[in-house]
Amino acid sequence: MNVRDHLPAFLVMVPLLGSFLSPVAVSFGKTVRNVFFVAFAALTLLAGAAICVATFGGNILVYVMGGESFALTMPSGMSYPVRILFEIDAFGAVFIFCVSAAAFAGALFSVNYMERFSGWKRFMPLYFLLTAGALGMCATGDMFNFFVFAELASIASFGLTAFWRDKPEAVEAGFKYMFVSQIAAMLLLIATGALYGKYNAVNMGFLASVMESGTMERVVLALIISVTAFRCGAFPMHTHMTDACAEAPCGVTCLLVTVSQASFYGLVRVCYSIFPNLAGGGTVGWLLIVMGSMSMIFGVMMAVIQHDIKRLMGYHSVSQAGYLLTAMGVGLLALGRGGGMEGYGLASIKGGLFHAMNYSFCNGLLFLCAGSLYYATGTRGLDKMGGLARNMPWTAAMFVVAAAGISGLPPFNGFVSKWMIFGSGFAVHPILPALGMVTSVLALASFVKVFQAAFLGPPRAKLIAAREAPYGMLAGMGLLAVLILLLTLFPGWFMGNVFDNAAEALLRPQDYIRAAMGGR
């Protein structure tokens, strides 16, 4: 048995096994519990990184659950793929790596962060289910399983948002999230059913090969775009995101960011691979750009006025999701127009993918820093903190790395990705770079405000005894900080090996189709 062939199965099996076994591990005491938690998260990261490496050079991994052979998509002369299909190309692998890295960092962080609380028997299974759901969303090859994995991830995230059930705000945030998310899920299911009714299949590759551009397809595309944009927290539908980010435990919030990335993956996959003709027409591109710009500006403006540190970070997530949507919208528009514009579109998509990775690591690290501050001081209010840089030097340093990375200060990774997005956005409309610049400046301003309020100034009398976070939490934060620094120091390597392949894979739906239809 060649392990490399079965990697896509391991990707979902490992977190699921972790989630099934964790109630047993919890009952064996603290050490076993912690080792188990970190070990399974590390295995997940290993599988994710291995998949990322396996897709270098444009390979597409196909896996058939329950097939006579792992790659036999069309058994006994069927004319379209049956069974549960996993299909991972270089584009999906980017998001898989983001999710698994954030899951590992969040697990390391949570080992110490959640120590003071009971309920580990519930926390660990939900955490692994959330990981499995997000990874499955990025790996799956059919619409219905996308729905199933999205529901798996959202059920786990409702549970984790309302994890501290003795806290009214947490329960309320969980219920709100659940209410809107259920409506969205049902709309996604209606779209899937409509596609099935017309084409008799739910497989993404097969659907892409036979897709027409009629009225029904337009309705389906509109439904899917609104649902996935909702899940990744775009502007008019962002409230669940900020509430959940504020109320969930911090290690989980780091993962929630990447779960929203997973639905962003679904949005891009649907627009570029399944409905390339409909989405390339211009309307969808402008829709994404308008939605993205609104999220950027609105998110960062709301972030500037927040006093609650986690809610502030939540609004930054909305703002960064806006960058990604804008990048993908610019890509669609530029590629659809043709006539020498393709280069701009390609650059925009590459920048968007780079920014997706920056966003998950930097925002994850920001949430972990917020959690570390909360752990040390016991408050989330910025007004009640002050002078913590002396007591918590490591947290302060990592906060600086993350904030500089995400707000795009020149030597850091965020600068590269934002430059690529807005350099090509200029080709579509000159207002886009201006909006991006304003957003970056405001983001920097809000981070300066947080840094000044929390770390600088005279120490508060109440917080004299505040200690640096324990080693587990620092290890989780350090992992993300190292990844950010790697992205900063070697953007060329990442661009050449990861993002170029990913953008190429996205722009060649015919390869995706051929892999799903049995050709290697």
Add this chain to the structure above:
Amino acid sequence: MKPLSVVVTSVFDIFAWFMIVFGVYVINNGHNTPGGGFQGGAIVATFMSFVLVAYGGKKFMTWAREGAYGALELIGLMAFFAFGCLGFPNAFFYNSLAIPHGGTPLSEWLPYCGTISLMNVAVGAEVVGALSLVVYYMYGSIRMVDTGAGMGGERGHDRFDR
């Protein structure tokens, strides 16, 4: 919840067991009739809610064992996972035990459909455990609200803020 009248409890004593038998039948025949693990498991798990309605909350809390249902759930899940792994040289979930047309079975105890019916049994056990636990926990939280009993030693969110 208060217990219902003696009529209900007597009917429960006589007929509730048939519900379990019917549920197990649905689980066991999931591979060739409509039904299967989830449906049968849901039928079996109605037994617990029936106990709650007929005999009332006090008796329910003394009779129900959280650990037993948790164990049932865990065994079901692990068995399901193991049956999935049986197909491994080919692919995860491959039905390697199925007996092809005209072939000889490995053992007469093996069902013809291979892992499908075994997985049905595993899922049935899992669903019985999980749905009974759902009833147990939901009733537990209602009781917590009604009687003002605390969280039972739970250490939740620490309220430095307020």
Add this chain to the structure above:
Amino acid sequence: MTDSIAENALDFVGNAPYVVVALLVLMSLYAMLTQKNLIKICIAISILGASVNMFLVLMGYRHGGGIPIHYLKGAQESMVLPTPQCLTLTAIVIALATTALMLSLVIMVNKHYGTLDIDEIRRLRG
């Protein structure tokens, strides 16, 4: 003339399930938008789920088709498609999990706020 009327009537009857699906979706959306009680909102979400499941099953219906189980039905000319029924079952399982979780959250909300009125449950703002 009578034939066309009969055909129209048949067409109408054939489309009746779609009308029911549309009505159920509209009913649940109306309830979600107008009702203030959390339990009623949960019921509305369940109705939405049920209508979507009905839609999925309808998508697999073939006129005059039998059940897709060879063992029970024997040889037949056409059968309804089994795939959407599997999808529906999966969706029902997920709906059950979410309903249980949603009702548990309602219990917790009621415990904290002492009310089920959605207008009074507003601690999260901004």
